[in-house]
Amino acid sequence: MDNKREQILRAAENIIANDGLHNLSMQKLAKDAGVAAGTIYRYFADKDALIDELRRDVLTQIANFILEDASKGSLEDRFRRIWFNIIRLGETCTLERLNFEQYTHLPGANSEEHRKFERETFAPLHLLFAEAKAQGLMLDMDDELLFALAFEPAVGLCRRMRRTGLNFQQSELEQVCDLCWRAIKPHQ
Amino acid sequence: MDNKREQILRAAENIIANDGLHNLSMQKLAKDAGVAAGTIYRYFADKDALIDELRRDVLTQIANFILEDASKGSLEDRFRRIWFNIIRLGETCTLERLNFEQYTHLPGANSEEHRKFERETFAPLHLLFAEAKAQGLMLDMDDELLFALAFEPAVGLCRRMRRTGLNFQQSELEQVCDLCWRAIKPHQ
Amino acid sequence: MDNKREQILRAAENIIANDGLHNLSMQKLAKDAGVAAGTIYRYFADKDALIDELRRDVLTQIANFILEDASKGSLEDRFRRIWFNIIRLGETCTLERLNFEQYTHLPGANSEEHRKFERETFAPLHLLFAEAKAQGLMLDMDDELLFALAFEPAVGLCRRMRRTGLNFQQSELEQVCDLCWRAIKPHQ
Amino acid sequence: MDNKREQILRAAENIIANDGLHNLSMQKLAKDAGVAAGTIYRYFADKDALIDELRRDVLTQIANFILEDASKGSLEDRFRRIWFNIIRLGETCTLERLNFEQYTHLPGANSEEHRKFERETFAPLHLLFAEAKAQGLMLDMDDELLFALAFEPAVGLCRRMRRTGLNFQQSELEQVCDLCWRAIKPHQ
DNA sequence: GATGAATGAGCCTTCATTCAT
DNA sequence: AATGAATGAAGGCTCATTCAT
Numbered sequence: 001m002d003n004k005r006e007q008i009l010r011a012a013e014n015i016i017a018n019d020g021l022h023n024l025s026m027q028k029l030a031k032d033a034g035v036a037a038g039t040i041y042r043y044f045a046d047k048d049a050l051i052d053e054l055r056r057d058v059l060t061q062i063a064n065f066i067l068e069d070a071s072k073g074s075l076e077d078r079f080r081r082i083w084f085n086i087i088r089l090g091e092t093c094t095l096e097r098l099n100f101e102q103y104t105h106l107p108g109a110n111s112e113e114h115r116k117f118e119r120e121t122f123a124p125l126h127l128l129f130a131e132a133k134a135q136g137l138m139l140d141m142d143d144e145l146l147f148a149l150a151f152e153p154a155v156g157l158c159r160r161m162r163r164t165g166l167n168f169q170q171s172e173l174e175q176v177c178d179l180c181w182r183a184i185k186p187h188q
Numbered sequence: 189m190d191n192k193r194e195q196i197l198r199a200a201e202n203i204i205a206n207d208g209l210h211n212l213s214m215q216k217l218a219k220d221a222g223v224a225a226g227t228i229y230r231y232f233a234d235k236d237a238l239i240d241e242l243r244r245d246v247l248t249q250i251a252n253f254i255l256e257d258a259s260k261g262s263l264e265d266r267f268r269r270i271w272f273n274i275i276r277l278g279e280t281c282t283l284e285r286l287n288f289e290q291y292t293h294l295p296g297a298n299s300e301e302h303r304k305f306e307r308e309t310f311a312p313l314h315l316l317f318a319e320a321k322a323q324g325l326m327l328d329m330d331d332e333l334l335f336a337l338a339f340e341p342a343v344g345l346c347r348r349m350r351r352t353g354l355n356f357q358q359s360e361l362e363q364v365c366d367l368c369w370r371a372i373k374p375h376q
Numbered sequence: 377m378d379n380k381r382e383q384i385l386r387a388a389e390n391i392i393a394n395d396g397l398h399n400l401s402m403q404k405l406a407k408d409a410g411v412a413a414g415t416i417y418r419y420f421a422d423k424d425a426l427i428d429e430l431r432r433d434v435l436t437q438i439a440n441f442i443l444e445d446a447s448k449g450s451l452e453d454r455f456r457r458i459w460f461n462i463i464r465l466g467e468t469c470t471l472e473r474l475n476f477e478q479y480t481h482l483p484g485a486n487s488e489e490h491r492k493f494e495r496e497t498f499a500p501l502h503l504l505f506a507e508a509k510a511q512g513l514m515l516d517m518d519d520e521l522l523f524a525l526a527f528e529p530a531v532g533l534c535r536r537m538r539r540t541g542l543n544f545q546q547s548e549l550e551q552v553c554d555l556c557w558r559a560i561k562p563h564q
Numbered sequence: 565m566d567n568k569r570e571q572i573l574r575a576a577e578n579i580i581a582n583d584g585l586h587n588l589s590m591q592k593l594a595k596d597a598g599v600a601a602g603t604i605y606r607y608f609a610d611k612d613a614l615i616d617e618l619r620r621d622v623l624t625q626i627a628n629f630i631l632e633d634a635s636k637g638s639l640e641d642r643f644r645r646i647w648f649n650i651i652r653l654g655e656t657c658t659l660e661r662l663n664f665e666q667y668t669h670l671p672g673a674n675s676e677e678h679r680k681f682e683r684e685t686f687a688p689l690h691l692l693f694a695e696a697k698a699q700g701l702m703l704d705m706d707d708e709l710l711f712a713l714a715f716e717p718a719v720g721l722c723r724r725m726r727r728t729g730l731n732f733q734q735s736e737l738e739q740v741c742d743l744c745w746r747a748i749k750p751h752q
Numbered sequence: 753g754a755t756g757a758a759t760g761a762g763c764c765t766t767c768a769t770t771c772a773t
Numbered sequence: 774a775a776t777g778a779a780t781g782a783a784g785g786c787t788c789a790t791t792c793a794t
Contacts (some may be wrong), residue, residue, distance in 0.1 A: 004778090020295060022210065026764055036780045038766075047764065105293050110351045144348055145356070145364050148341040149371075156340030160332055163298045168333070176333050183337075183371040214789055215756095224755040226791075235789065398586065402768055403777095412776040414770075423768065481669050483584060486727045520724055521732070521740050525747075528720030529712040536708055539674045544709070552709050559713075559747040568757090590785055600759045602787075611785065755794080763787075770780080 005043045008033045012054050017098050021051075021106065048108075055106045056117060058098050063121045065089050070124050075132050076181065082125070083154050083177045090158025091167060101159050138184050149183050193231045196221045200242050205286050209293065236296075243294045244305055246286045251309045253277055258312055263320050264369060270313070271342050271365045278346025279355065289347055326372050337371050381419045384409045388430050393474050397482065424484075431482045432493055434474045439497045441465055446500055451508050452557060458501070459530050459553045466534025467543065477535055514560050525559050569607045572597045574660075576618050581662050585615075585670065612672075619670045620681060622662045627685045629653055634688050639696050640745060646689070647718050647741045654722025655731060665723050702748050713747050 011033035015024050026047060030037040044050040066085045070078050089100060108114055119126075129146055132138040138146060153176060161167055199221035203212050214235060218225040232238040254273045258266050277288055296302055307314075317334055320326040326334060341364055349355055387409035391400050402423060406413040420426040442461045446454050465476055484490055495502075505522055508514035514522060529552055537543055575597035579588050590611060594601040608614040630649045634642055653664060672678055683690075693710055696702040702710060717740060725731055 022295070025762080027762085030781095037764090038781065039779055041765070042778070104347075115351065139367075141363070142356075142360065144345070145360060148344040148348070149364060149367055152340040152344030153336040155344065156336040157332070160336070163303060168330075172330065172333060175329070176337060179327075179337055179371050183367050213787080215787095218756090225789090226756065227754055229790075230753070401766080403766095406777090413768090414777065415775055417769075418774070483586070491727060515743075517739070518732075518736065520721070521736060524717040524720040524724070525740060525743055528716040532712040532716030532719065533708070535668075536712070539679065544706075548706065548709060551705070552713060555703075555713055555747050559743050589783080591783080594760095601785090602760065603758055605786070606757070755792100757791105757793095759789100759791080761788100764785095766784075767782095768780100770778105771776100772778095773776080 004033075004035060004039065008035065008040055008043060008050070009054055009057055012050060013058060013098050016054075016106075017102060051106060052108060055103070055109060055114065058103050058106075059118060059121055061097075062089065062100055062103065067122070067124050070128065075128070075135065075137055078128060079132075079150070079181055080177055082128075083151065083180065084173070086151060086154040086158060087173060090154075090161050099158070099162060100155065101162065136186060139186055141184075146184055150180050153180055192221075192223060192227065196223065196228055196231060196238070197242055197245055200238060201246060201286050202284055204242075204294075205284060205290060209295075239294060240296060240302075243291070243297060243302060246291050246294075247306060247309055249285070250277065250288055250291060255310070255312050258316065263316070263323065263325050266316060267320075267338070267369055268365055270316075271339065271368065272361070274339060274342040275346060275361060278343075278349050287346075287350065288343070289350060324374060327374055329372075334372055338368050341368055380409075380411060380415070384411065384416055384419060384426070385430055385433055388426060389434060389474050390472055392430075392482075393472060393478060427482060428484060428490075431479070431485060431490060434479050434482075435494060435497055437473070438465065438476055438479060443498070443500050446504065451504070451511065451513050454504060455508075455526070455557055456553055458504075459527065459556065460549070462527060462530040463534060463549060466531075466537050475534075475538065476531070477538060512562060515562055517560075522560055526556050529556055568597075568599060568603065572599065572604055572607060572614070573618055573621055576614060577622060577662050578660050580618075580670075581660065581666060615670060616672055619667070619673060619678065622667050622670075623682060623685055625661075626653065626664055626667060631686070631688050634692065639692070639699065639701055642692060643696075643714070643745055644741055646692075647715065647744060648737070650715060650718040650722060651737060654718075654725050663722070663726060664719065665726065700750060703750055705748075710748055714744050717744055 008029065012024060012029055015029060015032060024047075026037055026040060030040055033040070040050065044053060066082060066089060068081075068085060070082050070085075072078070073081070086100075103109065125147070126143055129138065129143050133140050157168065157173070157176070196217065200212060200217055203217060203220060214225055214228060218228055221228075228238070232241065254270060254277060256269075256273060258270055258273075260266070261269070274288075280287070291297070313335070314331055317326065317331050321328050345356065345361070345364070384405065388400060388405055391405060391408060402413055402416060406416055409416075416426070420429065442458060442465060444457075444461060446458055448454070449457070462476075468475070479485070501523070502519055505514060505519050509516050533544065533549070533552070572593065576588060576593055579593060579596060588611075590601055590604060594604055597604070604614070608617065630646060630653060632645075632649060634646055634649075636642070637645070650664075667673065689711070690707055693702065693707050697704050721732065721737070721740070
């Protein structure tokens with residue numbers, strides 16, 4: 001049964017989410033995953049490889065979560081859905097799952113190789129931008145800049161929620177989302 | 189002479205900036221700081237306390253950098269100055285100083301205690317927001333939301349620059365800054 | 377079919393010859409022998425037993441090699457043939473077979489039990505000595521002493537060749553062999 | 565006090581002599597040497613470096629023992645003294661010291677670098693050979709061949725004594741030594 | 753105050769062996 | 774008989790911390 005690999009990855013994610021990467025020891029991981037220490041090495045070459053895999057795995061989960069239903073409805077609907085998915089991702093601060101910020105701290109997240117993987121995984125987002133620009137609904141800027149204006153506020157609010165444990169009111173969030181949408185729209 | 193404490197903190201910052209937190213060993217720190225390993229323990233209770241102090245120390249430096257001249261000129265000038273200070277901070281990738289992102293990775297940065305310190309350190313920013321709201325130049329929203337809209341795009345772009353190593357053109361950044369400023373301005 | 381036992385022994389010999397005893401892991405052995413790890417334990421009680429068997433097995437091969445044709449021709453011919461077989465054994469540094477020196481390093485080679493086996497295996501040598509002594513062609517000394525005088529130089533030269541990788545000229549070897557033969561001959 | 569380094573080397577030698585190299589664990593070594601595991605690493609970079617040093621250290625001891633008084637008296641006296649020093653070295657099978665055979669099994673003993681060190685350490689032997697050849701007391705052969713004829717029998721007898729635990733009678737050894745000396749002397 | 757040698761718990765990893773299939 | 778996934782003890786090594794000097 002290959003769910004042992006899955007058990008290990010989930011236990012690793014859990015430990016990092018709760019105690020931080022520096023508390024991820026192979027001994028503890030084995031115990032939490034319910035396997036023997038040696039077993040981990042049947043599935044992952046070494047600790048680095050395990051983290052590599054976890055990084056990709058988590059990114060995929062995050063992307064799936066954020067981009068869910070990102071292709072249905074009007075462009076504005078799709079934008080808002082993504083925006084709130086980011087918020088929801090931040091709100092879902094179960095201690096069992098790595099959040100986006102923790103993910104970016106994983107070693108290797110900045111490697112050229114991984115950034116390529118990230119680009120591919122978030123391809124739908126770039127399609128959305130392209131479509132919107134083509135229809136004159138978004139400013140014709142570099143995607144990086146658009147993302148910063150449109151979604152970084154949401155990412156930042158997530159971080160804030162995570163750090164303080166406090167949530168915002170839905171109406172407040174709606175207003176911010178609205179302002180983000182306006183910010184990247186061509187001025188009438 | 190208390191500059192030994194300073195030597196130690198600077199050496200620690202330097203090591204983390206260059207090699208990462210996980211390469212900060214007390215022996216290497218002692219060597220780089222030019223003191224004996226035991227000496228560190230005369231100034232800091234233990235490694236955690238050292239990092240606690242470094243975290244506050246670095247935050248203060250960062251705040252000083254970002255809020256430099258934040259009280260001169262028109263409100264828009266002050267806003268723009270802060271916004272570009274954030275960008276400059278991201279661009280200034282000296283190997284000698286911790287950058288903002290590295291700072292946020294330091295363990296304990298999310299503790300209630302440290303967040304309180306952070307709030308105090310960035311008090312001038314809240315004063316700016318208060319002043320601007322009073323003059324009707326900014327939307328009357330929670331400071332957290334305002335910050336997200338106004339500055340998170342800059343923070344995000346810094347992160348992007350660090351990760352990819354690429355810089356943006358000044359004109360592009362000006363445009364984004366401008367859009368941030370508009371985003372939080374009341375729609376006349 | 378019992379050739380699985382043989383496969384395992386050959387694979388073990390091969391690994392030790394190429395990579396050294398300390399690289400003989402049961403997993404690698406299983407892989408190289410083309411069997412499952414557990415299967416080895418159907419043929420050998422444990423790793424020690426496997427090495428025990430390999431030791432005997434290799435000794436037998438070595439003895440066969442050295443004593444080949446050791447019963448044909450004049451006593452001097454037989455002596456010389458053995459002497460040069462020892463040299464040839466040292467020169468034959470195939471990577472597939474353990475050489476004599478590697479053999480002597482196998483744990484347990486000095487056990488009383490194994491030495492008895494060694495004595496039996498080299499019985500023909502003792503017969504040769506007995507015959508030669510009876511004919512007055514060799515000094516009437518303890519076989520151990522005779523062996524030391526007659527063959528240890530050859531063994532030593534092999535070791536030297538293995539260590540340095542250099543070979544000696546045939547004429548030089550002939551001279552040494554000749555001097556060995558003289559050394560154990562009664563002084564006219 | 566730098567005798568900790570010495571303690572560690574002696575404990576290592578002791579363990580290898582008694583239990584074999586594969587039983588030399590850093591844990592056991594630390595315990596036997598009366599230091600903490602980490603302390604070993606203050607004196608030796610790692611296990612390999614420790615063994616490297618031990619190899620040189622033991623070779624030096626062996627050479628000192630064998631070459632003791634090797635420059636006094638007639639050439640034959642010197643020859644016999646060395647020959648019997650080799651025997652004595654083998655007889656001195658205290659379990660506390662590595663013998664020559666064990667020494668040659670230490671990893672790295674065959675490296676070019678170490679062989680060079682060996683050559684230097686045994687330089688007096690080569691001087692002896694040179695002197696004897698110049699005086700016409702020894703055959704004009706390669707030193708390697710001379711050594712094989714003259715001393716390998718002694719080395720072999722040592723090995724034998726070590727393996728069987730039995731000693732030879734002094735008169736027997738005298739005879740063998742004598743035959744070795746004759747073997748390398750020019751046939752009048 | 754300052755030193756740095758010494759400590760030993762804890763880390764990552766390997767591998768002989770077992771056992772359910 | 775054969776498999777190979779799983780085990781977990783043990784190995785080499787690091788490093789935060791202490792303490793005699």
